[in-house]
Every structure is written in C-alpha cells, then in structure tokens.
Amino acid sequence: MAIKKVLLEKDHVEGIRYYETYRREGGYRSVEKAFKMSPADIVEEVKKSGLRGRGGAGFPTGMKWSFIAKPEGVPRHLVCNADESEPGTFKDRYLMEFIPHLLIEGLIVSSYALGSNTTYIYIRGEYAWIVDILEQAIAEAKNNGWLGKNIVGSGFDCEIYVQRGAGAYICGEETALIESLEGKRGNPRIKPPFPAVKGVWERPTVVNNVETLAAVVPIINMGGEEYAKIGVGRSTGTKLISACGNINNPGVYEIDMTISVEEFIFSDEYCGGIPNGKRLKACIPGGSSVPILPANLLLKTAKGEQRMMNYESLSDGGFATGTMMGSGGFIVFDEDQCVVRHTLTLARFYRHESCGQCSPCREGTGWMEKILKNIEYGKGKMSDIDLLWDIQSKIEGNTICPLGDAAAWPVAAAIRHFRDEFEWHVLNPDEAQTRNFGLAHYADELAVTA
C-alpha cells in the first residue's frame, strides 16, 4: 500500500534544498494561506489535526499552543528544538539537511500563530554544517520577502535566528534548552511556571520539535481535518522514523502509522530485514529511553495482536509488555547482539548527560553504569541484578526533569525481558570477559506471557 507522504514527499527532487526549487514545487503556499487566516484559526487547525509533539513526548501541539500566555506588552517567542540527541534518532537532521525550507516555512506559520516576532532554532552544536544550511535557507527566505518586516504585505514581522548548542543531551529538555539559550548551563527548571507562561527571558515561550513544526505546513495546506484522516485513532498524520542497528536499509522513513512493526522491519520498502541471514532478537523502537522489547513482544502484543507502528499499539501492555513511540529512533538488534553490553552503553550515556542537579539521577546513573560494567566484564554478582533494579526504581519519578526516567527505563526493561542474559554473564565470568555474548534464544518464537 502506498504511504501518503506529507513531509518527505519531495525529498528526492534535485535542488529542493534551495529556495527556487522549493518554491517551484509549491513551497511557502502555507504562509500565503495562513496570512488569510487569524492566528487563532491556525491554532484551531492544528488542534483539529491531532498533531502530537514529534520530539518524543507526544503531547498535543494545538493544546500546547493554546496555553501560551498573552500578557500586554510582553513579547512571546517560538523556539524550535533541533537539539536532536536521543540515541537512535536522526530524523530532524535529515529534514534540516535536505529540506531546510520546509522547517523555515513551518516556523513562519507557527510564529504567526503564536505571535512570535523573534524565533530561534536551537540546534545541537555537533550539527555544525547544518547551521550553514539553515542560515542559507533563512537568508533566501528573507531575500524573497518571507522573513523580516511586514512579510508579503501581511503586517507581520518575523526574524529567525539559529543558536548552536555545544554538546549536551539535556538541552533537548525544553527548560534546559531555554537556560542554554540564555547562555547558561543546561539545568532544567522546576515547573511550574511552564515555559508557556515564563520561558526564555521570563517571556511566554513555546518550544516545539523540528518535525512537529514542519508538520504545520501540510496541516495548513490540506486543513486540520484532512491531516487527521491520515493515520489511525489518536495517531494522526505521518511520523518520521529513523531506523538503525542491524538492518539492511538504515535511514529515515516517513510512515503513516497504519503499518505493522513486522512490515516496517522486513519489507524492502523500509528496513529490508536483518543482514547476513540473522534473526531479529530485539528492538528499541522509539529512541534509547523507551523500553527494549524481545522479538516476540515486539511483533505481537501480549494479547496476540499484530503490533503496529503507532503511539497506541507500541505502548499496548504498558511497560510490562509494551514500549513507546518516543522520538521514532528505531534500533534493531540481531541475534548476536548482547543486551547487557548495549544497556551498559546507554547507562554510560545517561551518566555522561546527567546535568547533576538531582541526586537520584546524578548518583544513580553513575552507580548503574558501574554495576553494569561489572556484570558485562564478568565481575558481577547475582545480587547486582536486583541492586540495579532497585536503583532504577528509585531514580524514576524522583527528578526535576524526565532524564531520570529516561535513564531508568532502558535498564528496567533490559532486566525485565532479558534477565537470563544478565545471569549468564554472572555465571560465566570468563566467557563474559572474552567475547561479546548475546543469548540468541530471544530471537526464537516464544510463548507470550502477559
């Protein structure tokens, strides 16, 4: 079945990165349409579309927009979160690198809807060359009258500036991003007040992900109701999935959330199956923070239904037997891969990225890394597995921002579903030290137990 693409429809048109081609292919039509509407009407269309934040949390965008405070005489700001750092996720990079004008167009419409005359794109510092691409696109848009004063005679003024981060995963959390934008360490703020009331420089601020803001373009072009017809249930529209790990065709795919996980992994149109004749062992479907699932639970829910690539189906069964859509960072493991080792790399990642404000996260992420390292290198005890479980359970829910949860969940899920692989490392210390060991039986068809 042909998937309706609304973001990457034109990504292979030669020269689409540049203004002339982008405009010729119908670019900036949504801005023309938007200026004939009131800002409130645009917010209404976005609400109708059912669009949910594409950064990972999945919060309804229209609702988020409607929360923005409008005190008299205080400027408001839209900030685009391009701090894409969740392991497994590289979709925003693709969008910005190849169709930068789609983001700029979405930013103009969204800025108009929110009343932001100065809008910022906060991009992770490592994407240094993409800064140049975005700045060129902004300059082209400005030269053609889509930015600056009185945009195409609408009376609306808007400037977009790109701000480079400098290497900190935590700055993808919206209040840490705001702190960073103010020239400070990326320490998340306690909420409330929410950014919609007091954000950057204490002004009302909306922070949205790149893909979310790009999706505003098709929503305005086709209307919120039409957009909501794509997808299924509360998973409306399309989602970009960045697929990686042990698959034949890693890359970024736009899906309409009606296909099954099995089709996504094995169809040649998407991941193209597992290389070298190996079997599928496990998958983290929504970026490193979401629970890992063994093959059997990934392909079918605990109820025995086919699992689909959408918010509801991926989370079916809760954390006991399900996972999350998250950011769409889809990490596939073949039968040779060691879940303990992979979990260790994630624990190290979160320890490295913890801002250090909250003790459970600052200390807990370090402890988890140390214990996992011991287990992986054959120096672990059986009681360490329970200790790990205990630590992760005490981080979750006890921190200012969600990084604590994000660090706890991967460890919890790895123990929940792959406990005997941890035990194997404890029972076979010599072998654990000499080779990367993964228990292949997780790739087998298993009886699903709820």
Next chain:
Amino acid sequence: MVKFSEEKLKEVSELISHYPEGKQKSALLPLLHIAQEEFGNWLDVPVMDYVAELLNIEPIEVYEVATFYSMYNLKPVGKYMFEVCQTGPCMLRGSDDIIAYIEEKLGIKPGETTPDGMFTLKTVECLGACGYAPMMQLGKHYREHLTKEKVDRLIEECRTNANSLN
C-alpha cells in the same frame, strides 16, 4: 594577547543583536565556539576572561558554561580530533572495533594526543548519525560508515593536509 580581529568583532556584535537588549549573555555559547576556533581549538582561562569582558558578564559565568558542555576543550588538543561515537546504535555496528583500531594505529588512548600534536582521540556519546554507523566527527563534518580502510585513509588525508599547510 587575546583579542578578536575587527571582522570577528563585527560577527560578535551581529550575534549579540539576535537577543533583546541586556540579554547579551545569550550569545555566550556561540561566542565560545568562535573563540575556540580562533584561539587554538581550546579555551584557556585568558580566552574565557576575554569572552566575559566582551559580554559584560563575570568570568565565573563563562567558566560555568565552558565546563558544562562537551564541545569546549579545556586543555590543548591535537590539530585533528577524532571524536568517535561509542553509544549503543554505533556499538551494534562495530564502533568498539573502530575505536580499538584507531588506538592501535595512533598509539593513543581516548583522551590522549599523539606526541607530535597531530591527533587527539576522543570517545563521544551519540551524535545523531546512528543509521550511518560507525562514525566520527572530524572538525565541522561527520565521517560515516567507518571501516578500518576508511580510518587509514582519514589518517593519511589529515597528514597530507597538515603537510600542505606547512
């Protein structure tokens, strides 16, 4: 003496103009990137003090930020820095082997610089190139789908570039 050229100072004023009046501290992160590029690829204390002066903020405000973010180098690094990703998705595609190969080839461990000051090896956490793993950042750009042969070529390429600059 630590001082930007006239041209760089113009760039700094342009940056500061992106933010509301009195909020010039917001330009700190981009300004530190520029300073690092201009003054030998690391941030010595006089450089950070100079940035503080330019933004009219206390030096401690600059140190706080410079020590928080992983892209600022607080000690000298080699002319070429191999920043190799080691997080899960790259690990699944063999980044451990690539790191071990670079260690062997350059005779240094992560965090170290070759005695000739040419190469620094740094292991980094996810850079958002998981589908093109294993990978490293080299200067402004990513080098992806790394193999041992590619690493050999990269080292060669850096040595050739360094020679042609001399």
